[in-house]
Amino acid sequence: xxxxxxxxxxxxxxxxxxxxxxxxxxxxxxxxxxxxxxxxxxxxxxxxxxxxxxxxxxxxxxxxxxxxxxxxxxxxxxxxxxxxxxxxxxxxxxxxxxxxxxxxxxxxxxxxxxxxxxxxxxxxxxxxxxxxxxxxxxxxxxxxxxxxxxxxxxxxxxxxxxxxxxxxxxxxxxxxxxxxxxxxxxxxxxxxxxxxxxxxxxxxxxxxxxxxxxxxxxxxxxxxxxxxxxxxxxxxxxxxxxxxxxxxxxxxxxxxxxxxxxxxxxxxxxxxxxxxxxxxxxxxxxxxxxxxxxxxxxxxxxxxxxxxxxxxxxxxxxxxxxxxxxxxxxxxxxxxxxxxxxxxxxxxxxxxxxxxxxxxxxxxxxxxxxxxxxxxxxxxxxxxxxxxxxxxxxxxxxxxxxxxxxxxxxxxxxxxxx
Amino acid sequence: xxxxxxxxxxxxxxxxxxxxxxxxxxxxxxxxxxxxxxxxxxxxxxxxxxxxxxxxxxxxxxxxxxxxxxxxxxxxxxxxxxxxxxxxxxxxxxxxxxxxxxxxxxxxxxxxxxxxxxxxxxxxxxxxxxxxxxxxxxxxxxxxxxxxxxxxxxxxxxxxxxxxxxxxxxxxxxxxxxxxxxxxxxxxxxxxxxxxxxxxxxxxxxxxxxxxxxxxxxxxxxxxxxxxxxxxxxxxxxxxxxx
Numbered sequence: 001x002x003x004x005x006x007x008x009x010x011x012x013x014x015x016x017x018x019x020x021x022x023x024x025x026x027x028x029x030x031x032x033x034x035x036x037x038x039x040x041x042x043x044x045x046x047x048x049x050x051x052x053x054x055x056x057x058x059x060x061x062x063x064x065x066x067x068x069x070x071x072x073x074x075x076x077x078x079x080x081x082x083x084x085x086x087x088x089x090x091x092x093x094x095x096x097x098x099x100x101x102x103x104x105x106x107x108x109x110x111x112x113x114x115x116x117x118x119x120x121x122x123x124x125x126x127x128x129x130x131x132x133x134x135x136x137x138x139x140x141x142x143x144x145x146x147x148x149x150x151x152x153x154x155x156x157x158x159x160x161x162x163x164x165x166x167x168x169x170x171x172x173x174x175x176x177x178x179x180x181x182x183x184x185x186x187x188x189x190x191x192x193x194x195x196x197x198x199x200x201x202x203x204x205x206x207x208x209x210x211x212x213x214x215x216x217x218x219x220x221x222x223x224x225x226x227x228x229x230x231x232x233x234x235x236x237x238x239x240x241x242x243x244x245x246x247x248x249x250x251x252x253x254x255x256x257x258x259x260x261x262x263x264x265x266x267x268x269x270x271x272x273x274x275x276x277x278x279x280x281x282x283x284x285x286x287x288x289x290x291x292x293x294x295x296x297x298x299x300x301x302x303x304x305x306x307x308x309x310x311x312x313x314x315x316x317x318x319x320x321x322x323x324x325x326x327x328x329x330x331x332x333x334x335x336x337x338x339x340x341x342x343x344x345x346x347x348x349x350x351x352x353x354x355x356x357x358x359x360x361x362x363x364x365x366x367x368x369x370x371x372x373x374x375x376x377x378x379x380x381x382x383x384x385x386x387x388x389x390x391x392x393x394x395x396x397x398x399x400x401x402x403x404x405x406x407x408x409x410x411x412x413x414x415x416x417x418x
Numbered sequence: 419x420x421x422x423x424x425x426x427x428x429x430x431x432x433x434x435x436x437x438x439x440x441x442x443x444x445x446x447x448x449x450x451x452x453x454x455x456x457x458x459x460x461x462x463x464x465x466x467x468x469x470x471x472x473x474x475x476x477x478x479x480x481x482x483x484x485x486x487x488x489x490x491x492x493x494x495x496x497x498x499x500x501x502x503x504x505x506x507x508x509x510x511x512x513x514x515x516x517x518x519x520x521x522x523x524x525x526x527x528x529x530x531x532x533x534x535x536x537x538x539x540x541x542x543x544x545x546x547x548x549x550x551x552x553x554x555x556x557x558x559x560x561x562x563x564x565x566x567x568x569x570x571x572x573x574x575x576x577x578x579x580x581x582x583x584x585x586x587x588x589x590x591x592x593x594x595x596x597x598x599x600x601x602x603x604x605x606x607x608x609x610x611x612x613x614x615x616x617x618x619x620x621x622x623x624x625x626x627x628x629x630x631x632x633x634x635x636x637x638x639x640x641x642x643x644x645x646x647x648x649x650x651x652x653x654x655x656x657x658x659x660x661x
Binding site for chain 1: 475517
């Protein structure tokens with residue numbers, strides 16, 4: 001009955017639940033303000049972590065067509081938005097030849113899709129990408145083999161699942177990097193020869209083919225004669241264009257030199273993913289700050305709700321308080337009891353807010369992951385905890401002071417005997 | 419508990435601003451264990467006197483001492499503690515807390531007093547409910563109980579701390595004769611068993627036969643109207659032994 005709580009707290013608890021609506025609504029409002037702050041912070045943290053993890057294996061520099069460097073990075077690493085454009089294959093060749101500065105260069109050619117899954121033209125250097133030099137290759141074949149000939153395809157783990165394709169299946173690619181941009185299909189068919197193990201990156205949703213296949217498909221499409229076989233077209237296709245090159249420089253200084261060279265050049269640009277994502281995170285941070293401010297505003301409203309709830313309840317409870325005083329309760333006991341009620345109410349709200357906040361962040365992270373294929377991890381944020389306890393409890397304390405003072409001053413003889 | 423009242427006066431200010439004296443008691447002494455019927459018509463000041471004795475209403479003038487301690491010379495927290503420990507009060511409207519069960523209502527004074535170990539509260543509360551015949555109603559809330567049952571819970575609550583003084587304000591006013599007799603038997607026997615002093619106010623003449631000492635309040639003045647030879651005014655205070 002009263003075994004687990006000190007008497008005053010037990011009484012406060014019983015008082016709270018004697019008017020559940022007056023308790024739940026303010027607790028819910030407090031919960032919403034806490035939930036908003038937590039959801040914003042946890043989701044922001046998750047998006048940052050997700051983007052960092054998703055872009056982790058893709059080298060230090062991204063080379064692409066001149067234009068928005070942020071768009072280049074987002075499109076290349078996270079497959080978000082449209083490509084900036086293409087650049088001559090000779091740029092890639094010169095990078096390959098520049099062994100003093102370039103340790104690894106992975107060519108990427110975008111332009112087609114299969115049921116919304118991007119088709120990425122590349123080569124065997126993709127299999128050399130690693131999160132660190134001492135780590136195993138990031139992309140590992142789970143079944144089948146890597147493509148070795150034109151019009152052979154390897155599917156990302158998610159793509160294989162989503163498209164329902166398995167080794168030996170054949171498919172035709174569609175124009176455009178996203179579903180619905182261009183509905184017409186290329187004539188040539190690809191054959192699935194392998195499926196990647198899950199990499200936890202956005203590339204799990206993609207289909208990988210040789211970049212020569214992509215060129216061949218487009219070249220054959222433009223071939224008015226249409227008499228040549230597609231395979232011949234692929235073999236004969238002149239090096240054309242790439243959308244991006246992932247570069248692992250030989251060192252930090254070389255990375256900066258490469259960036260400088262591309263900056264002063266006209267054919268392509270180089271972008272540091274970390275720098276571009278940092279800019280993106282700054283934007284994200286601004287949005288977080290606005291939403292967090294909204295959360296504090298809601299907390300202010302919650303304080304008013306708690307105050308009004310306790311204040312309006314006081315009129316109805318004066319007699320009950322007078323009865324307790326008549327039974328020997330002291331004024332400080334009553335004061336503490338009312339404060340304990342408001343603190344319990346805010347504590348309840350703060351706990352509710354945590355559940356709602358992390359649940360909302362988890363649900364939104366799931367939605368974002370579904371749409372972007374970026375895994376958004378939702379983590380418990382211990383750094384937020386002190387603030388998210390102190391603020392609601394401070395609000396509860398402040399909101400409870402006047403009702404507690406009113407209760408303190410209740411005249412027993414007036415309330416019980418007049 | 420030895421109770422002594424000296425020069426007690428209490429004056430209310432009426433809404434029209436006039437002073438209205440409701441109590442004017444020169445002297446009155448009550449010995450430990452006595453059971454007294456306090457009579458008087460409605461508005462005669464019975465409840466005011468009981469409130470003053472309970473430490474809930476400071477008199478305009480005069481003193482009331484419990485075992486030679488001036489009740490109103492005590493700081494309010496000490497008066498609250500005295501009320502929690504030594505005074506039981508059965509209010510006229512019973513005043514049970516609606517959101518608590520019968521048992522929870524009964525143990526409230528134990529919590530405010532704080533002397534009894536918490537582990538004993540349930541046992542003490544149940545034993546009081548058993549004494550008033552309501553052990554089976556421990557988990558009932560007041561709204562689910564009859565007027566008589568609520569009164570018995572109020573009696574159990576007033577006595578759970580084994581107070582030295584029990585004040586009962588018109589406890590049987592809302593009861594029929596049979597229930598009234600039952601509750602009075604209960605109050606008197608429990609007070610006799612614990613040795614508590616009882617002051618019970620009522621304007622019901624049917625109760626007179628139950629008490630050997632009766633005091634009547636009329637126009638704020640108290641007179642001893644006990645049905646025995648030598649009835650005298652309360653001034654000077656009557657010399658009485660324990661009832």
